[in-house]
Amino acid sequence: MTRQLAMVIDLNKCIGCQTCTLACKTQWTDRGGREFMYWNHVETQPGKGYPRGWQEAGGGWSGDALRPGRLPRLAEDYGVPSEFNYDALFNDAREPLRPSTPPAWGPNWDEDQGAGEYPNAYFFYLPRLCNHCTRPACLAACPRQAIYKRDEDGIVLIDQDRCRGYRYCVAACPYKKVYFNPHAGRSEKCIFCYPRVERGIPPACAFQCVGRARHVAFRDDEQGAIHKLVDLWKVALPLRPDFGTEPNVFYVPPLSPPSFETDGRPSSRPRLPDDHLEHLFGPAVRDALARLEAEIARKQAGHTSEMLDLLIAYRHGDMFRLDRPKEAAQ
Numbered sequence: 001m002t003r004q005l006a007m008v009i010d011l012n013k014c015i016g017c018q019t020c021t022l023a024c025k026t027q028w029t030d031r032g033g034r035e036f037m038y039w040n041h042v043e044t045q046p047g048k049g050y051p052r053g054w055q056e057a058g059g060g061w062s063g064d065a066l067r068p069g070r071l072p073r074l075a076e077d078y079g080v081p082s083e084f085n086y087d088a089l090f091n092d093a094r095e096p097l098r099p100s101t102p103p104a105w106g107p108n109w110d111e112d113q114g115a116g117e118y119p120n121a122y123f124f125y126l127p128r129l130c131n132h133c134t135r136p137a138c139l140a141a142c143p144r145q146a147i148y149k150r151d152e153d154g155i156v157l158i159d160q161d162r163c164r165g166y167r168y169c170v171a172a173c174p175y176k177k178v179y180f181n182p183h184a185g186r187s188e189k190c191i192f193c194y195p196r197v198e199r200g201i202p203p204a205c206a207f208q209c210v211g212r213a214r215h216v217a218f219r220d221d222e223q224g225a226i227h228k229l230v231d232l233w234k235v236a237l238p239l240r241p242d243f244g245t246e247p248n249v250f251y252v253p254p255l256s257p258p259s260f261e262t263d264g265r266p267s268s269r270p271r272l273p274d275d276h277l278e279h280l281f282g283p284a285v286r287d288a289l290a291r292l293e294a295e296i297a298r299k300q301a302g303h304t305s306e307m308l309d310l311l312i313a314y315r316h317g318d319m320f321r322l323d324r325p326k327e328a329a330q
């Protein structure tokens with residue numbers, strides 16, 4: 001039976017700093033046809049995200065059948081990384097700095113735009129990576145059996161020797177978290193930093209997270225944050241569960257500030273619309289937020305809360321449990 005290493009990202013602690021994005025990019029995708037790849041990125045919600053319009057690009061499952069998906073376009077949906085006119089700038093101080101090709105999109109194109117009208121505008125950050133799904137559509141779509149899920153930790157990988165670059169996986173992933181490398185002629189994706197994980201070191205995006213927003217542990221480790229937040233307290237939810245791939249990256253949904261009345265007084269209505277949160281995290285989001293709010297109220301009333309202490313993460317090291325629990329290793 002496959003054991004599953006999983007991640008919980010607390011959206012109430014993500015500050016959109018992109019440290020995770022850069023930790024991943026500089027480690028895995030900074031050259032060699034990978035310039036446009038962001039195995040981890042942070043997008044603003046509501047927004048079109050990266051690649052542009054990924055939520056409407058199809059893929060995933062409809063019951064037991066793969067749902068058709070489309071390939072993102074390089075220039076329009078990812079955005080081609082540009083060179084800048086440094087030579088002209090060096091020789092002529094009047095020359096403005098400009099990119100060689102005006103970009104049409106990029107990994108953080110609609111940052112902080114959000115939605116709503118002042119004073120009830122709203123947005124939040126949504127970090128995204130491959131979900132190392134339990135029912136990976138990418139794996140099912142590959143006619144070469146080049147994609148596999150490891151028994152020891154559930155990490156989904158692409159065998160670069162078997163891949164022929166057909167890109168069925170890119171279309172099939174509803175999160176659009178497989179990328180085609182035009183230099184190598186192969187598909188590539190997040191590897192959950194398995195060379196680090198095998199040495200007991202957390203994935204770079206999680207370890208470097210400035211907001212202490214990311215927990216990593218095995219799903220069946222009852223002392224770990226994933227089991228407690230996902231299975232016991234049910235305050236961490238998968239993204240777009242309707243895609244049917246059973247993701248193993250979970251999110252503590254964002255709490256909302258109050259919206260304002262026309263006279264400027266705060267109302268009892270949340271500023272983040274429930275239906276948007278439900279669209280992203282499914283109907284369970286309402287109960288998850290209610291549980292979170294109840295626990296905050298308990299803590300404010302002077303009671304202890306294991307859930308909040310865990311989410312606060314007083315000690316960085318407590319956020320990661322990569323060792324197999326003794327009983328499971330026997």
Ligand code: SF4
Pocket residue numbers: 129130131132133135136137138139156172173174175176177178189245
């Ligand atoms: S998120 Fe996409 S690429 Fe990752 S395992 Fe799931 S279906 Fe495959």
Ligand code: SF4
Pocket residue numbers: 013014015016017018019020021042125127208209210211212213214
């Ligand atoms: S490093 Fe952490 S806080 Fe910063 S953007 Fe990434 S997930 Fe959010």
